Amino acid sequence: MITTRFLRALLRGVGQIFLQRSAWCGLACLVALALQSTVMALACLLGALAATLLARTWPDGQALDDGLHGYNGALAGLGAMVVLESGVMAWCMVVLAGLLATWIGRIWRERLPLPPYTAPFVLVTWLLMALSGPLALPLAAPAPPAAAGLGFMADGVLRGIGQVIFLDLPWAGALCALGLALSSPVVAGCALLAAALGMACADLLGLPEAMAGLGIYGFNAVLAVEALRPQAGRRGWWLLLAAIPVSVALTRAFQLAGLPSLTAPFILGTWLLRCAHTWSSRYALPTSGR
Numbered sequence: 001m002i003t004t005r006f007l008r009a010l011l012r013g014v015g016q017i018f019l020q021r022s023a024w025c026g027l028a029c030l031v032a033l034a035l036q037s038t039v040m041a042l043a044c045l046l047g048a049l050a051a052t053l054l055a056r057t058w059p060d061g062q063a064l065d066d067g068l069h070g071y072n073g074a075l076a077g078l079g080a081m082v083v084l085e086s087g088v089m090a091w092c093m094v095v096l097a098g099l100l101a102t103w104i105g106r107i108w109r110e111r112l113p114l115p116p117y118t119a120p121f122v123l124v125t126w127l128l129m130a131l132s133g134p135l136a137l138p139l140a141a142p143a144p145p146a147a148a149g150l151g152f153m154a155d156g157v158l159r160g161i162g163q164v165i166f167l168d169l170p171w172a173g174a175l176c177a178l179g180l181a182l183s184s185p186v187v188a189g190c191a192l193l194a195a196a197l198g199m200a201c202a203d204l205l206g207l208p209e210a211m212a213g214l215g216i217y218g219f220n221a222v223l224a225v226e227a228l229r230p231q232a233g234r235r236g237w238w239l240l241l242a243a244i245p246v247s248v249a250l251t252r253a254f255q256l257a258g259l260p261s262l263t264a265p266f267i268l269g270t271w272l273l274r275c276a277h278t279w280s281s282r283y284a285l286p287t288s289g290r
Helices: 004-018 023-036 038-055 061-065 071-083 088-111 119-132 152-165 170-183 185-204 209-213 219-232 237-256 264-282
Strands: none
Touching (some): 004 170, 038 088, 071 119, 152 219, 170 185, 185 219, 185 237
8 A cells, every 4th residue: 555655755855856745846856757758757766766665664764864875776776778779678677677776786885985876876777788788678768858948058958957867858957947846946057057057057068059958967966966056055165166167177077988978977076076075174274253
């Protein structure tokens, strides 16, 4: 029987992709996915469902209720469907990837000092990509970019939010932004600003305009800013500003290396800046009091 508590945890698991403990945000993301692809929406939901059911067997009920065990499963389900052609094998991999990413996330939180963020999803998806050739798994055909409609800048900013969950339809990105606003208007504003600054940074660095317009240089910045925002406080504003060029530079580095970045630039950049903030706070010079 699906209880209200279970359904809330399931939707919060989707919302936690954007680091939001909000069932409404999770629901908006699922609607955004369905707007662009029903298959992707079902893959996300199935991955989150597998993750949430697995987490119910663990004793940490608060983390389950907060959706912390669901988001890597949801993302891994999406990743499996992006890599593989839709079919029985792909749907089986959605479940397996969701379970594996969730298990890795739990072990990570128990044994490693840095937060996992979306690292379990990235590792599982990279593993699937690496094994798809040797196992002769049917690969998904590259999807053509969704049609633009609001102008280059507006499309790029909205796509910069939507690309967090593999969406390049601007209206789908707008629904994701609405979900963030339902969680917190401040979060939504920061996400829009981060996506816009990511585009601006890419332009200043002379990076490919087409990729910038698809939100490729924005979505890792969106996640990094939200992950660092609670730690930054009033005096750590430099963390949020630094998160933009760091995430853009790391995204470009992965491109030049010929590697799929997924959300790895967000993870690596956030870890780096968290450590830098801790170090600067520890060794900061005392103030004069004036």
